[in-house]
Amino acid sequence: MGKSKGEYSFSTCWNIKRHTVGSEMIEEIRALGFQRVELNYNVTNELLATIEPMIEGGEIGVSSVHSTFPYNADPDYGTDSVLLGFDDEEKRKRAIDLLLLTAEYANRYGAQAVVVHPGEVPFDYNIDNELKGIYKEQGRDSEAYMKLWNEMLERRESLSDHYLRRIQHSLEEACDRIAAKGWDIAIGIETRSRCYQMPTLLEAKTVIDRMKGAPVGLWYDFGHGMMMERMGLYDNMLEMDSIKENVVGVHIHETIGLSDHWCPYVHSGDMTYFDRFLPIIAAAEVKVYELKAACKPEEIEASHDLLISKLASIKE
Template sequence: MEDKGAFSFSTCWNVKRHAVGSEMVQEIKTLGFRRVELNYNVTKEMLADIEPMIERGEIGISSVHNTFPHVPDPDYGTDSVLLGFEKEEKRQRAIELLMRSAEYAQRYGGEAVVVHPGEVPFPNDISKELEQIYNRQGRDSEEFRSKWAELMGRREAYSAGYVQKIIKSLDEVCNRAASKGIDIRLGLETRSKPQQIPTLAEAKTIIKALKGAPVGIWYDTGHAIMMDRLGLYDSVGEMDDLMDDIVGVHIHEAIGLSDHWCPYVNSKNKDFYDAYLPMIERAQVKVYELKAACRPEEIHESHRLLAAKLARRRQSGGNDNVQEIGGK
């Protein structure tokens, strides 16, 4: 099987179909990956099987995804306020969990922790409502514009306060990590729902406020594509000012508002994803984060196409013309 080199592969792909951690990792190894990202659904029980593989050098760990290992409490899950909690007790618990993730990453020889910073909470699942309207009527419909205005009104009223809480929490995490000799970067992930933090502008605000700290952006390409399609930000143009701050990338493509598909292959568009190659090229950690529906042959073909395009960019000095994001 073709060796995928420095690229890593997230357990997001197969964690739901395995109870034994070593079998999950072994399946990823058969795809040609020497490194994995352990995602937030990996349990302590799974780690008991995976740790001997790490110790024997059978697999490398690129990164772990906070909160890690799996935390069943939804208050500290992937879609929550997390580092932005106003209640001090809950905020401190979120800090402790992120510290634990960083400690695991260090123990396993990883380079980074993927962090979901938080969100502006809504009483209703407004992102699901927006997705349904988008799929049914499109972004230019009156119903979509009305619902979007509702979301942005609340987001603009409250996001700054949550961003400041997140900055405070990350500052505390970085200070604790430094005192313990933990040398792990924290990547703030671009998220999949428009009420979630950060936008690219918010990421810049957070990173600038923590200048000198090991905090940067984790550019999740599929999520960024979806947020661009909804109108939250320009997923390519706004990255210009963040290129020096990229910690890692999640490599996957979105078809409409459905994410975690193999780039180029599932969308059958051979050019669109080229716009994200500069971010992938710049990232320290490059991780495929694909859904279970992606078949091994699709994964191999997607990697072959992406690797060839990256090689051509290197040969041309990174000056390949890439397709603009519009018209998607």
């Protein structure tokens, strides 16, 4: 049994592929010392059948619920889609309905927040995948990378304001409906792992500033932020100050090269890079580890110990 992790929560993305019975999945997370979980978007109604009694009985707390929830097999409303930014009004309304459904579950489970991947600037193919391939083979400074990156950036920048306004409009509708129901739920728009996806830190800031007073903030996913920094989309260190007051929650994990969801410090062996995120972790209302299945319990324990000791030394 791992030591108690206090206020820290843990995403079911770590072990969801290993379980067909929800209660067993939650027990495995509890054995790491976590008293709270984030229910991710792959949680099905079948898994919920045995998780809900645990929530109702107080055996496990729910920090956050990741939209679209419960699991929805339609790729149009998956985690890598235009989602809240659809130009097709029927699809956009459907995306808002699904966000409301997630919020309804969050409210029922006593969660503080809903995590949402708000949208993207659509491309007719996965240009991010191609860019990452060139990055790995030839490097970010290669001619091939620079050429394709500039093509991506030109389209992204020319269309980002349009899609950002669509996303904002959808979030406003969702917030009005959540307020009408009297639910006390924050919506966290998550920093993403593909370069054409939204928001960047500054795009998030733009939406949040335009929606003053609405329960919308940034869900800062550090691993994705590191990935986008390496690819050249934004600089976390330069831009995090402008957004740090608007963070509702965080996904704690680290990226090695362009591979994410590793245990901070432990897997990279880098004892300093991740430190830049510590003040944001300290201030965040909701702190969630989002780790991949390859992370072993003893590595999770070691990583958390390092994180806690580093946070303690900041306080001093």
